[in-house]
Amino acid sequence: MPEMTLIEAVRQAMDEELARDDRVFVTGEDVGRRGGVFRATLGLFEKYGPGRIIDSPLAELSIVGIGVGAALYGLRPICEIQFADFIHPAFNQIVNEAAKMYYRSNGEWLVPLVIRAPYGGGISGGLYHSQSVEAFFAHVPGLKVVIPSNPRDAKGLLKSAVRDPNPVVFFEPKKGYRLIKGEVPEGEYTVPIGPANVSRPGRDLSVFAYGMMHYYCLKAAGTLAGEGIDVEVVDLRTLYPVDKAAILESVRKTGKALVVYEDNLTMGYGAEVAAILADEAFTSLDAPVKRLAAPDVPAVPFSHPFQEWFMPNPDKIAAAMRELAAY
């Protein structure tokens, strides 16, 4: 199997879907000749032309809005928002229009739309180029929210997202774009939206994560293996709809749960995982459910040490794992 970076996998997924289905098109700021700020669409303009790789003006509301309209009319738009931080102008289009359309039309109007956005910190982007915004969208029935953690899943999940008849918000860990490499199957495959993945089976405690934090959790779990602590790592992959069964099954086995995310701690994704466990796995728990997340401050501040204090990392995760294992 060929090895590639996460961003190459994203690009390949779009390339294959553009080739497979002529209703698919890509739009966003500088996605054409420039190939996107992170180069996710590099080469696609040359291959598919300006009719299908469409540079948009600086206008996020409309990038998503025209995506919704075109999807209603049967096209399969992939809308790129340059940074997740810039998705907010399009919030209404996503939450009010895309998410509610199928429901309000009694199942007549489909919105097969994909919105891709790089998210997360760790690249010194500062306050407005580092945000993790998944919790806002994972709160909205009608949307699917996906965050891949590795190239294989990124490609397979993005292809599923393009084929999905529903709006999918697809957040990509920008710090991992080139850092995270992995094998990707040759030939056609998809990864279904929905199921979580036990990426490392273990007995002593369960750790739930997605995206960049999942990558760090695997590293931390490797460190703990050397200390005789056997960590199970679960890659949530699809945040919404949530794979409750996978979460419950893991904790019924290990009795302990840690959720790791780089969004602000309070009201973040970990709260939902903790609630599911309190509700349906209470008698299996041998320890309080723990969350390791970013502090409740308004944004990731710029200065390098600030960013270090803000972000969970393999060392902090390993410490949280040890503490929970010792409980």
Added chain:
Amino acid sequence: MDQAEHLTLYQQMVVIRRLEEKSAELYQQGKIGGFLHLYIGQEATGVGAVAARSPHDNVITAYRDHGIAVACGMEPKVILAEMLGKVTGCCKGKGGSMHLADKRLNFWGGHAIVGAHIPLATGLALANKFRGEDSVTLCFFGDGATNIGYFHEGLNLAAVWDLPIVFICENNQYGMGTSIERASAVPEMRQKAEAYGMPSARVDGMELLAVHEAAAAAIAHARAGQGPYFLEALTYRYRGHSMGDPERYRKQEEVRRWQSDDPIGKFEAVLLKRGISPDDLNAIEAQAEATIADAVRFAEESPFPPPEELWRDVYAEPEAEPQPA
């Protein structure tokens, strides 16, 4: 403007140029992280327009903010310290290059979400009118920003409510890698102001005195209670959108053509023609170099912020805002 004022503006442009060349170096050395958007080539726009304000007039801009910060009176050492993420920076390292700000200078900052500061500027102008003050707000933004809804709502409101604000579009002809023809339905940004019934002018943004004169007229219009004014300055950024931009969207000849129209070089020629001696200009040049060298030393020697700063300033305490008596 008298000769002393001319020299001050020349000095500001030179300081900005040297500051940014130095910051590019520090970026390449890995001392500045993240994103760095240079203003080189656009100095006459910010310097010329800000020079026309009174100190109590508000200035607000986007993320390409180093030049306007200097024009507003921010010291280079405070700017460089912020770029390096040091506690002595204007935001104690929380903001970095894109978020320079100092309320004491009535400089309401750089803003990284494109266009989002335009309605804020309209709000500043509303507050001035509400309080019966004669302040004017100068709101800078790029050509790309005129394509987002924030811009249109901000302009319309300013016109409907006759607010004292001057919108200054620094048209450098590209929004990142997208040229205006590919992003804007009209070739001149001021045509968008016409849609809101707003008077406008288009000036050569490479000509310091032309920008200054046009801005002075626009500010006078707004201060006289005649409502908003739109000024478009045609300019060019010599460097990429930010550091590391491969610049595949434009030809090097185009960049060179604009470089030969350099705002600093042109103003230098004006000054020489008006009898300033080359020695005076060289002295300013040398002084700017020294200022920047000091600023670099200050920024590099300054400490990083302490951990507790991460948690500070999330919420204001009730006493932070005085209540009416």
